[in-house]
Amino acid sequence: MSVHGLTKAFGTTAPTVDQVDLDVVPGDLVALLGPSGCGKTTTLKLIAGLLEPTSGDVRFDRVSVLGVPPERRSVAMVFQKPLLFPHMSVGDNVGFGLRMRGVGHAEVDRRVAEMLELVQLPGMQTRRSSQLSGGQEQRVALARALVIEPDLLLLDEPLSQLDANLRVEMRDLVRSIQRAVAVTTLFVTHDQEEAVVLADRIALMLEGRVRQYDQAEAFYRRPATLAVARFFGSANLFAGVVRDRRFLATFGQVALAEPVPDGPGVLVVRQEAVEVVSEAHPRAFPARVGEAKYLGTHLRVKAQPDGSGDIVHLTVAPDYRLAPGDRIWLHLPPNACHMVPEEEKGPAAGRAAPTEVGSLWR
Amino acid sequence: MSRTIGRGLLLLGLLIPLVPLVVGAAAATWRYPALVPTDWSLRGLRTVASPASDIPVGLLSSTTIAVSVALIASAIGLCAGRALGLYTFRGKRVVQFLLLAPVIVPGLAVVLGIQIVFIRYGLADRVVGVIVAHLIPTTPYVTLVMASVYANYDVSYEDQARVLGATPVQVLRSVTLPTVLPGLAVAALFAFLISWSEYVLALLVGGGSVRTLPLLLFAYLAGNDTNVAAALSLVIIFPPLVLVAAASRFLSGEQGALVGFSRL
Numbered sequence: 151m152s153v154h155g156l157t158k159a160f161g162t163t164a165p166t167v168d169q170v171d172l173d174v175v176p177g178d179l180v181a182l183l184g185p186s187g188c189g190k191t192t193t194l195k196l197i198a199g200l201l202e203p204t205s206g207d208v209r210f211d212r213v214s215v216l217g218v219p220p221e222r223r224s225v226a227m228v229f230q231k232p233l234l235f236p237h238m239s240v241g242d243n244v245g246f247g248l249r250m251r252g253v254g255h256a257e258v259d260r261r262v263a264e265m266l267e268l269v270q271l272p273g274m275q276t277r278r279s280s281q282l283s284g285g286q287e288q289r290v291a292l293a294r295a296l297v298i299e300p301d302l303l304l305l306d307e308p309l310s311q312l313d314a315n316l317r318v319e320m321r322d323l324v325r326s327i328q329r330a331v332a333v334t335t336l337f338v339t340h341d342q343e344e345a346v347v348l349a350d351r352i353a354l355m356l357e358g359r360v361r362q363y364d365q366a367e368a369f370y371r372r373p374a375t376l377a378v379a380r381f382f383g384s385a386n387l388f389a390g391v392v393r394d395r396r397f398l399a400t401f402g403q404v405a406l407a408e409p410v411p412d413g414p415g416v417l418v419v420r421q422e423a424v425e426v427v428s429e430a431h432p433r434a435f436p437a438r439v440g441e442a443k444y445l446g447t448h449l450r451v452k453a454q455p456d457g458s459g460d461i462v463h464l465t466v467a468p469d470y471r472l473a474p475g476d477r478i479w480l481h482l483p484p485n486a487c488h489m490v491p492e493e494e495k496g497p498a499a500g501r502a503a504p505t506e507v508g509s510l511w512r
Numbered sequence: 513m514s515r516t517i518g519r520g521l522l523l524l525g526l527l528i529p530l531v532p533l534v535v536g537a538a539a540a541t542w543r544y545p546a547l548v549p550t551d552w553s554l555r556g557l558r559t560v561a562s563p564a565s566d567i568p569v570g571l572l573s574s575t576t577i578a579v580s581v582a583l584i585a586s587a588i589g590l591c592a593g594r595a596l597g598l599y600t601f602r603g604k605r606v607v608q609f610l611l612l613a614p615v616i617v618p619g620l621a622v623v624l625g626i627q628i629v630f631i632r633y634g635l636a637d638r639v640v641g642v643i644v645a646h647l648i649p650t651t652p653y654v655t656l657v658m659a660s661v662y663a664n665y666d667v668s669y670e671d672q673a674r675v676l677g678a679t680p681v682q683v684l685r686s687v688t689l690p691t692v693l694p695g696l697a698v699a700a701l702f703a704f705l706i707s708w709s710e711y712v713l714a715l716l717v718g719g720g721s722v723r724t725l726p727l728l729l730f731a732y733l734a735g736n737d738t739n740v741a742a743a744l745s746l747v748i749i750f751p752p753l754v755l756v757a758a759a760s761r762f763l764s765g766e767q768g769a770l771v772g773f774s775r776l
Contacts, residue, residue, distance in 0.1 A: 195671075198675050199674075199675075200671050200674065200675065219674070219679075220671075220674040220675050221674055221675075221676075221677045221678055221679050225675060226675055226676060227671075227672070227675040229668060229671075229672060231666075231668065233666070233668055233669055233672040235669065235673075235687060235690075235691075236691070237690045237691060246673070246676055246678075246686075247676035247677045247678075249686075250673075250676065250677045250678040250679070250682050250686075251677055294676065295675075295676065298676060298677055304675070
């Protein structure tokens with residue numbers, strides 16, 4: 151399945167889905183991640199054929215399916231709500247897609263039983279959907295989608311209405327089922343953790359565009375833009391300039407592992423990567439602890455480097471005895487540092503302008 | 513206990529008005545001071561049952577008209593109600609008002625206007641004409657009921673059916689219709705009842721050659737034949753009673769549709 155320059159505009163406002171490109175390897179589970187209202191569901195409906203794109207193309211096996219009605223696209227979709235047909239039993243719900251295709255009774259019964267077993271609801275055929283719990287309903291909905299053996303499974307936040315414990319349980323079930331039947335899957339979610347745990351690859355969508363399409367790790371280590379870094383919860387975003395593969399920040403210089411062109415940019419460092427080192431470390435810079443919060447498994451620290459307005463967020467082992475006002479030396483390992491371009495609007499969140507930084511450290 | 517008494521009183525209130533009808537249907541003479549008829553006779557009931565009388569013909573035309581009206585009004589209301597219940601469109605308020613208009617405007621005023629048109633198009637004095645005329649007061653009811661049913665209807669069910677491989681026709685048959693069926697049944701029942709007991713439109717459009725049961729009833733009353741009139745009343749009451757009883761049985765347990773219905 152692939153999507154090229156997919157755009158959908160409603161009325162005259164900015165397009166809901168804007169030039170989306172996506173290429174899904176058969177058998178993969180791809181998470182379409184993004185905040186609500188970023189166009190994820192619209193993208194899914196465009197792929198399913200429930201909406202027609204304003205421009206762009208949707209291809210299955212390199213063949214365009216534009217103009218093909220949803221029932222002939224070999225996709226199945228599970229929505230946020232289970233949407234079990236209330237006038238049918240569980241078995242009739244699961245068998246719905248097969249009956250619509252004119253599959254014979256015996257065959258339908260056999261495959262329905264098989265599917266219910268797969269979603270761990272064996273023998274539930276005669277139940278009414280009103281007798282099921284939320285998690286069971288969503289599992290029936292999943293069985294109903296899988297029973298037609300689609301080439302592409304579209305899941306539109308199917309777990310978002312379940313409570314936290316159940317969600318984790320269902321997440322694992324979805325993953326193991328997806329692996330078992332090896333169906334290419336596109337999974338829409340706004341939950342970053344869900345995407346990271348479930349997906350082979352993640353497509354991060356912000357304001358109608360796919361900003362980064364990569365494996366989960368890359369979103370933490372190499373976010374493509376400042377917005378991506380922010381979405382993935384990077385707290386350490388330092389504005390500065392790059393000169394000769396060195397990043398000049400308000401608190402000192404940082405060597406960069408990857409080649410970056412000179413000019414203004416924003417340095418992203420995961421808070422887990424910031425190291426507390428001894429004074430003797432050649433690349434250490436001094437800072438003062440502003441806040442230290444004990445969180446059981448670790449200590450979350452905010453420190454202010456000397457002579458800088460930036461705040462460095464870091465996490466350290468819980469047995470570190472750090473209190474506000476303590477003096478520490480910090481080090482940003484080069485391979486944990488990643489540069490992203492500045493946002494067009496200017497330096498991030500009113501931090502020191504790059505020119506000042508330059509003059510300070512020249 | 514008090515609930516049982518309440519129900520008993522309600523039932524009594526509904527049944528007492530029927531008692532004089534039943535008694536009257538079997539009374540030969542029943543004049544003012546007498547509390548019970550002085551003379552009994554089965555003439556009324558025999559007349560009603562006799563193929564020689566005009567009542568079987570009236571029963572046939574009333575049934576034809578009411579069933580046709582219920583079916584046609586349901587078909588129109590199913591579509592119009594969907595549009596009103598699910599979508600917003602320019603002029604929606606105007607349409608809603610126009611739908612209510614036949615309910616507000618007296619039937620007599622309407623029929624005097626349309627009769628000229630009906631005569632011109634050859635609809636006057638014919639069963640078809642009466643059916644068309646009866647659609648005027650019934651369609652609004654059906655449409656309004658269906659609009660409220662659709663206001664509670666989740667269209668995502670249809671999207672869900674499509675992505676599971678159902679063609680639009682299959683969606684209509686196996687998802688949409690079964691879901692709105694209880695509401696549609698109530699609406700169709702309304703239309704049937706309105707048409708069944710309608711008098712003015714049937715009289716003026718039918719022009720005497722289409723003889724529905726209410727027309728016959730008024731004729732017997734005008735002829736001061738209370739015996740036959742009472743017997744005929746029983747005939748008129750019977751089908752609606754059966755239909756309402758059947759509908760309430762069919763609808764019990766169909767919570768979903770009744771929720772929409774109670775919104776009216």
